[in-house]
Amino acid sequence: MFLSVGCGKEGPPLPPLQLAPALVTNVEARRQVDEVRFTFVLPTRNQDGSTPVSLERVEIFAATVSAGAVVPTNRELLAAVHRAASIEVKPPPLKEGEAPEKKAGQPVVPKDDPRPGPGDTVTFVEQLTEAKLKPTYTKPAPVPPAGAPTTPPVAPPGATPTTPVTAPATGQTGTPGTPAATDTAAAASPVPKRIYVIRGVARGGRPGQPTTRIDVPLIDPPSPPGAVSAKFTDSAITLAWAPPVVDPGVTPLFNVYVPDGATPLNPKPLAVPAFERPGVEFGREECFIVRTVQRMGGVSLESTPSDRVCTTPTDVFPPAAPKGLGAVAGSGVISLIWDATTEPDLAGYIVLRGEAPGDTLQPLTPKPIRETTFRDTTVKPGVRYVYAIVAVDNATPPNRSVPSVRVEETAR
DSSP states (O other): OOOOOOOOOOOOOOOOOOOOBOOOEEEEEEEETTEEEEEEEOOSSBTTSOSSOOOOEEEEEEEEEOTTBOOOOHHHHTSGGGEEEEEEOOOOOOOTTOOGGGSTTOOOOOTTOOSOOTTOEEEEEEEOOHHHHSOSBOOBOOOOOTTOOOOOOOOOTTOOOOSOOOOOOTTOOOOTTOOOTTOBOOOSSOOOEEEEEEEEEOTTSOBOOOOOOEEEEOSOOOOOOEEEEEEEOSSEEEEEEEOOOOOTTOOOEEEEEOTTOSSOSSSSOBSSSEEEEEOOOTTOOEEEEEEEEEEETTEEEEOOOOOOEEEOOOOOOOOOOOOOOEEEEETTEEEEEOOOOOOTTEEEEEEEEEETTOSSOEESOSSOBSOSEEEEOOOOTTOEEEEEEEEEESSSSOOBOOOOOOEEEEOO
16 A cells, blocks of 8 residues: 655745747848838747747847947847837637637737737837937947957847848848848948847847837938839839949848839839839829938938839730631631630621732621621632631720731632
């Protein structure tokens, strides 16, 4: 017989688990002259990998630092005085068939809740006013003695690095801290900058780990492109422009926008001064602008917009000529058949006929017909006829294809 003996006393209750959200991901930073635009993806898990994520809000902190000045510590940067924005996040949606009471402490989320939720992409825009451009940190960094080895600063325990984040270009993904292939070399001398950091805050108030810092250089933007032109085809609009003059070793990139657009039409910055936008709508004017992009430390610095260029595509493109025309003679009739063309704006076909040798063909059908067959019952026995088919579209005025390959047949 085995006997288990205990003290009979219950221990103190364990404290509730304090969850903290994981890092935001896919951080992208783009400066357009007097504004900085961030996009990032909200986490769907907590730091320990558990779900659902406890995320009440996302906080963005920013501070301006003079050229060559000592950068703030994390404790200083994450102070309330530097909080640039606080974005509320709605709770994760309930799983199918799950009752609201199974998530104690989390309110039921209405379907029309405008707040972003876990996994959503969030956009934050900060206007660079004079007050925000005025440096908060101006104390010069100590100058190392002549001949002393240069080593990167070591972040204190628990702090995030103070080196610039390499945010991926628009439409791209990347690993923070890995320079992009198109990055411009770091400036030869220190420049003023605005430092940003982003962190999530749990519903219990516990902050998550902040992101790697994003250093946005406060320097003059690159020059805009010039001589922007636009051409159209039946399926696309093509833009071309003259690149600006840049310093040796600098590779200019480009983003294309619609006027007042916030997101480039191109998925990633263009390395060539040309862009093709698929799709056209005949009769509707479309306008575009182009910005030069310079990459520094993983942040995209964009120029002022180019002069806008506008174009109104018009349908001057005829349909393809019909193919596969064949003719069969019968008693008092010659029957024609051909392959259908695939243009979406096809109005129909016009049948042309002439007597051999067919120097001049005249239309047999005064209006376009939709069928791909035709019976010519006006033939005279013993006469040899030449036929061709022309496709016509719905444009105003209509566009006509070149005639199909001719066929000949003798009436019976």
